[in-house]
Amino acid sequence: MTDDGTTRVQPPESAAGAPFWAGTRERRFTLPWCRACGRPHWFPREVCPHCLSDDLDWREASGRGAVHAVSVMPAGGAGGAARGPYAVALVDLEEGVRLMTEVIGCDPETVAVGLPVRLVWQPLGDGRHLHLFEPDR
Amino acid sequence: MADGRGLRGRAAIVGVADEVSPTGMIDGSVRALEARMIKAALADAGLSLADVNGVACNNSPGWAPSLELAEYLGIQPRWTDSTQTGGSSFEIHVEHAAAAIALGLCEVAVVVYAATPRSDHQRGTGGWRTRQTAGATPAAEWELPFGLRMPMGAYALAASRHMARYGTTSEQLAQIAVSTREWAAMNPAARLRDPITVEDVLASPMPASPLHKLDCCLVTDGAGAVVLTGADRARDLTRPPAYVLGAATCHTHSMISEMPDLCVTGAAVSGPAAFAMAGIGPGEVDVAQLYDSFTITVLLALEDLGFCAKGEGGAFAAEGVLGPGGALPTNTSGGGLAYTHPGQFGIFLLVEAVRQLRGDCGPRQVEGAEVAVAHGSGGVLSAMATVVLGTEAAL
Numbered sequence: 463m464t465d466d467g468t469t470r471v472q473p474p475e476s477a478a479g480a481p482f483w484a485g486t487r488e489r490r491f492t493l494p495w496c497r498a499c500g501r502p503h504w505f506p507r508e509v510c511p512h513c514l515s516d517d518l519d520w521r522e523a524s525g526r527g528a529v530h531a532v533s534v535m536p537a538g539g540a541g542g543a544a545r546g547p548y549a550v551a552l553v554d555l556e557e558g559v560r561l562m563t564e565v566i567g568c569d570p571e572t573v574a575v576g577l578p579v580r581l582v583w584q585p586l587g588d589g590r591h592l593h594l595f596e597p598d599r
Numbered sequence: 600m601a602d603g604r605g606l607r608g609r610a611a612i613v614g615v616a617d618e619v620s621p622t623g624m625i626d627g628s629v630r631a632l633e634a635r636m637i638k639a640a641l642a643d644a645g646l647s648l649a650d651v652n653g654v655a656c657n658n659s660p661g662w663a664p665s666l667e668l669a670e671y672l673g674i675q676p677r678w679t680d681s682t683q684t685g686g687s688s689f690e691i692h693v694e695h696a697a698a699a700i701a702l703g704l705c706e707v708a709v710v711v712y713a714a715t716p717r718s719d720h721q722r723g724t725g726g727w728r729t730r731q732t733a734g735a736t737p738a739a740e741w742e743l744p745f746g747l748r749m750p751m752g753a754y755a756l757a758a759s760r761h762m763a764r765y766g767t768t769s770e771q772l773a774q775i776a777v778s779t780r781e782w783a784a785m786n787p788a789a790r791l792r793d794p795i796t797v798e799d800v801l802a803s804p805m806p807a808s809p810l811h812k813l814d815c816c817l818v819t820d821g822a823g824a825v826v827l828t829g830a831d832r833a834r835d836l837t838r839p840p841a842y843v844l845g846a847a848t849c850h851t852h853s854m855i856s857e858m859p860d861l862c863v864t865g866a867a868v869s870g871p872a873a874f875a876m877a878g879i880g881p882g883e884v885d886v887a888q889l890y891d892s893f894t895i896t897v898l899l900a901l902e903d904l905g906f907c908a909k910g911e912g913g914a915f916a917a918e919g920v921l922g923p924g925g926a927l928p929t930n931t932s933g934g935g936l937a938y939t940h941p942g943q944f945g946i947f948l949l950v951e952a953v954r955q956l957r958g959d960c961g962p963r964q965v966e967g968a969e970v971a972v973a974h975g976s977g978g979v980l981s982a983m984a985t986v987v988l989g990t991e992a993a994l
Contacts, residue, residue, distance in 0.1 A: 471743040474735035505741045505857070531763075531861055533755035534808040535748050550747040552756060552856055562856040564745045571808075575763035592744055 472586060478506045481520045486591040489583050492520040493557055504559035525581030526598060527555040534570045549573040553595055567596030604876055608994050609701035611833035611840035612693070614644025614826035615950045619939035623717045623790050623819035629658065630671050632713035636824035637672065644826045645837035646707060653678035653699060653708030653827075655692035658943075668711070678705035684850060685977030686890055688712075689825075689945035690984035693973075694846035696827045706828060710949075713822035714941040720818070738854050748807050751815050751893065753855035753979035755807035758895040760861040762809060764910070767898070769809055771913030773800035775894040776813050776936055778922030783933025785923070785963035790817050791937040814894040816934075821941035823950050834991075841953040841988045844970070845877030850982035858980060862910075865983035866903035866974060873985035874905070877970075881905040884987075885968040886955045887927055888948035890976035891934040897921075900974050904985065928965045931955060945975035949986065956990050969993045 475483050485492040493502045498515035509516045532551040549570035554560050565573045566582065579595035586592050616639030618625055618632065627635065633656065641647055654676045656664045664681040678699045682691050689710055696708040747753065761767045777797055783789035795813060803812040833840035849865030849872075852858045874880060881904055889900040898912035906927055907915035921929035930936070932951040935944040952971035954960050970993050975984045 470746065471739070473740045473744045476735050476737075476740055479740050505737050505854075531756040531760040533747065533752050533759055533810075534805075535746060535752065536805060545746065548746065550745050550752060550756075552861075560856065562742050562745050562747065562854075575759060 470592070472588070473592070476506070478508045482506050483590050485520065486583070486593070487589050489591055491523050491525050491581050491593060493523045493555070493559060495519045495521050502557050502559050504561050524556045527553045527579055527595070529565065529573060529575055529577040529579060530554045530560055531575060532565070532573045534573070547571075551595070553579055564594050565596065566594050604878065606694075606697045606701055606846055607844050607876055607878065608830055608842050610697040610827050610829055611842045612825050612949065612953050612988065613828050613833045613836045613838065613840055614640040614642070614646065615824070615953045616640040616643055617821070617823035617947055617950045619788050619790070619819065619821045621788065621790055623817065624721075625715065625820045625822070629660070629713045629715060630668070632715070632822040633668060633711045633824070634672060636711050636713060636822045637709050640709065640824040640826045643838060646826060646828075648672065648674060650707045651709055652676050653696060653705035655680035655682070655696060655708060655710045656712065657681060657683040657688040657692075658712060658714060676705065678708060684982035684984070686892065686943040686945045687975030687977035687982045687984040688943065689949060690846070690973055690975035690986045691848050691982075693825065693827065693843065693949060693986050694848060694984060697843040697846060700827060700829050706832070708827045709824055710827070710946065711824040712943060712946040714943065715820040716818050716942050717820050742854055742856055750979055751810055752807040754893040754895050755810045756855055757858070757861045757899065757980055758809050761895065761898070764862055765913070767913035769801055769811070770797050771917040772814055772894040772898060773797040773811070774917045774919065775891070775897050775921060776800050778916070778919055778925065779891060779930050779934045779936045781922045782931045782963055783937035785961075786933045786938060789933035789938045790819055791933070810893060810895065816892045816936055816940040816944070819939045819941055821939040821947065823946035825946065825949050825953065839957050839990060841956045841971070841990070842994055843986065844879070844989045844993065845873035845875070845987035846985065847872035847876065848982070848984040850978075852981050853978055855979045862899070864899050864903050864976070864980050866900050866985060869983045869985040870904035870974070873987050877987040877989070879970060879987065884927070884970050884972050886931060886952070886965045886971045887929045888931070888952045888971065888973045889929055890944055890948060890974060891930055891936050892940070892944065892976060894936070896976050896980065897929070899980065900976065903983075904972070904974060923963070931960060931963050931965060943977070945977070948973040948975060952988050956988060
């Protein structure tokens with residue numbers, strides 16, 4: 463029931479997000495860290511939202527985390543009729559940031575708050591990859 | 600002013616108007632509807648367009664809402680506000696207008712909203728996704744690729760978190776829709792008036808789990824306006840003033856993925872600040888108008904405004920206290936769930952609060968209502984604004 467990426471809204475690539483997307487071309491999952499205050503942030507910005515420094519360092523992340531919240535979209539929903547039921551989740555990464563993603567590789571109804579998950583890449587069709595997650599069994 | 604009570608009783612809402620239809624559709628362009636609402640609200644107040652020197656609106660075909668509206672009306676205001684926070688914009692406009700009036704920046708201000716999403720949909724124009732997909736916004740880059748159905752999916756995430764953390768149930772959320780529908784049954788202008796049960800809500804389709812269709816607001820056309828002026832002038836006008844006793848705002852995020860805590864909204868800041876300005880507590884509120892884009896929106900507001908403790912909103916609402924005869928009459932018009940929801944509902948919260956304080960609500964009137972709260976929520980639980988209103992007796 464997972465889709466092939468062709469029915470997704472393709473993410474635009476902002477200047478702030480370009481280093482992230484460049485990493486995904488090599489299947490490297492990176493987060494922006496601030497060299498000034500030592501903290502990571504999400505979503506990517508030109509400056510650190512904690513201290514407004516622009517001295518950022520893209521560091522590889524573990525790709526592990528846990529589901530913070532989840533909602534299952536029914537078939538024929540916003541993702542297009544070709545996409546079956548799927549679980550959109552907010553995931554807390556080990557590094558301490560939260561991001562939106564989709565949890566695949568299981569019955570979407572079994573995706574629950576607290577479920578441990580790990581990164582799985584999905585090709586976007588332009589060389590980039592999208593950061594999805596699957597249960598970390 | 601520095602005592603936090605600066606706005607208490609300084610300005611009042613003196614005129615209100617709205618237009619909705621049980622069909623969900625009304626005639627007229629957005630701008631024409633706004634003009635119609637302003638005319639009606641001014642007539643309600645016993646004022647005329649010549650008295651208006653402040654204007655607030657958040658919606659426009661172009662880039663400058665209040666400029667374009669004032670030009671359309673042919674007026675040259677000296678106080679203007681195009682603040683756009685979605686559905687809570689109008690509570691913020693009232694907060695700003697009361698402050699402007701208190702400081703002498705203007706004397707008579709109008710706040711207006713009109714939208715025709717239901718008619719637009721019939722014509723094949725407009726729509727949330729059309730707006731959301733425009734340009735390389737952070738939402739387009741970091742949220743849209745995952746296919747979260749908007750806006751209900753954002754609220755569904757908050758509901759899922761609240762359920763996991765506090766044991767809130769779908770049945771408890773459903774009771775909010777049931778109580779609201781009981782009020783709508785008493786409002787001839789409401790879109791949905793047939794009674795529903797908790798079982799009906801749970802049996803309705805699930806556009807984004809754990810929210811059911813009957814947990815979600817309507818999509819209708821609708822328009823409304825309120826007129827504010829200073830307390831001294833208000834006392835000389837046609838109808839009893841609804842004084843602004845307190846008002847406060849807090850926004851916490853724009854995208855749902857950036858909400859600092861999915862179980863706590865900005866109402867935890869705006870509510871206590873507005874109540875402190877008013878010099879009252881939540882226990883002294885006679886009637887509440889709490890933005891009900893979704894049942895979870897109401898549940899979070901009940902907790903964050905202090906009507907019940909954090910985590911207990913489900914059990915609180917499940918007792919039926921929000922409905923007719925309950926301890927906290929809430930969304931007495933039928934709310935966004937059953938009265939009308941033209942994209943943004945905040946103006947209607949204010950209109951209904953004022954009508955309750957005037958005793959104008961007929962069969963749905965809350966007897967002896969002296970203090971009302973209009974609490975707006977905008978974006979995706981993003982921008983909260985709380986206005987406490989009261990009668991002369993509440994001053």
